[in-house]
Amino acid sequence: MGKIISLAHGDGGELSHRLIKDVFVKIFGNNEESLFDASVVDIPGSLAAVTTDSFVIKPIFFPGGSIGKLAVAGTVNDLAVSGAIPLYITCGFVIEEGFPISDLKKIAEDMAEEACKAGVKIVAGDTKVVERGSADGVYINTTGIGAYSRSFGNRLSFKEGDAVIVTGTIGDHGIAVLAARGDLGINVPVKSDCASLNKMLDKVYQNSEGVQIVRDPTRGGVATALVELAEDFSLDILIKEELLPVKDQVHGMCDLIGYDPLYLANEGKAILIVSADEKENILEILTCFPEGKDSVVIGEVTGTEKGRLLLETPLGSKRLLSRLAGTMLPRIC
């Protein structure tokens, strides 16, 4: 098969066949290449949740994860925050000619491992190869299908006093990836938080009726995710700067390079808006999971009219936050 990807690995002929058989089928644990152009999957109930995401992260390996782990976890999380139970993942690879097959195997192994952890099956795949210079290593699309089990986000259910919970420290992924690019010239001991959250969130859904809505603050960070929620449901949300969980190293890096942790990407965190009377119960569940051990309340819903996000500083002044405007950090996922 050779050591690097050639254009012929993508043309549907003999080499494509062997690449699929020797790398993907082997590592993803299916016994044989599917005999058909589509896979057949069982979906309990008639409603399914569907999500798609492409991953172009640079570098493809970084502390705490890789493009493979991220592609599975990211798609699993999109389903989980929507209230679905993730079941199946498809993956489409666009690979640059010359890409090392050993790296492709590592990526596939990371995908298989994360899929196993999250309890999802990789059911379909596709490989395309483009000429040298027409991609940057490898891009992966993952599409996820889940059983739709729970409906969130009824505008009327939100109430003043609803609590805003974040499931751990913010900005870790953004800083870890930035540091891994080597542009900073310093070593930053921060790992990406990249992780599948479906088991933790499912435990919450099973044990509380108090969840109003959940989002994952990936691109655009916690601030952008909360602005979107505020706008989508006309919520007034107030978060307090002093409550935000930020690692010292992330804080330090942000000070140094002028980034705001509120706008940095996270890949293993969820934001939950929950009813006030359930917040302690939900925090208790979340903090039992390693992925949620640092969960805290960072603010609350103060009204259900204006659709805006305010940040209160330690000195008590309030500042209106908007979506991320312009590029802070490209190719973060």
Place this chain on the structure above:
Amino acid sequence: MGKIISLAHGDGGELSHRLIKDVFVKIFGNNEESLFDASVVDIPGSLAAVTTDSFVIKPIFFPGGSIGKLAVAGTVNDLAVSGAIPLYITCGFVIEEGFPISDLKKIAEDMAEEACKAGVKIVAGDTKVVERGSADGVYINTTGIGAYSRSFGNRLSFKEGDAVIVTGTIGDHGIAVLAARGDLGINVPVKSDCASLNKMLDKVYQNSEGVQIVRDPTRGGVATALVELAEDFSLDILIKEELLPVKDQVHGMCDLIGYDPLYLANEGKAILIVSADEKENILEILTCFPEGKDSVVIGEVTGTEKGRLLLETPLGSKRLLSRLAGTMLPRIC
């Protein structure tokens, strides 16, 4: 929004939001950006067929289609040839910085039009932007979900005498795309056959019990698709060169540049293996559709043991065919 794609269109902030709203949501005909990270879809029955495909075709616009039309039709066809009824499509875009937004709109319009023709809904999307030089314009992944309605390809059901049908002229897509690249320096009046085949195939499935299996001969062409069928089901297949439907212009081009139409990609053709007593009935149905008007029998199953594909020349000699080996034509889909 500007006239070209910038990195900020992919960072999940304000510009991403506007791109999704002003281009994709508008053109794909959904009333509002989904409030959730996943879309909820209805799947009749509990079995679904799933397929994924990335498209890296060059050039992105070509006679008879575009990367957008191809991405929808290609995924629809993967479902249809598997016996499923295509219902939903997701799309993931990886776009190069500097890509014209007008071109992105044309591509989205082509996708919407083809989805409408095929009767599928585009239910989820994702946009990533990479720096100039890190992609070649735009790559699209489409993942398709369909209701699984019919099981094909029982090894025991194949019989000597089963007919091999191709639903029209072969190699049109390969030659059209090659010519559109301008490398040949001559104008070739051949259009890609790019089309969704699900309605035609569904009509066949509804009206005949004689279909043994169906494949779409895309990358690798008719020969590779038939070799795969032969190997997968241990079939001996004999096709006759004189029966192959090839347009004069395609024939001429192949002679000129040394390509074999049997290995050229098709994007609007299906190969059906059908029982001998149903072949006339099935041909009658196929030829009623514009996409199938040139359908013909090109050969037959001569045994169910060896798993090989033979080509009989007009002079009566027989030649063993193998999968496409090495790259004939990269980035054809």
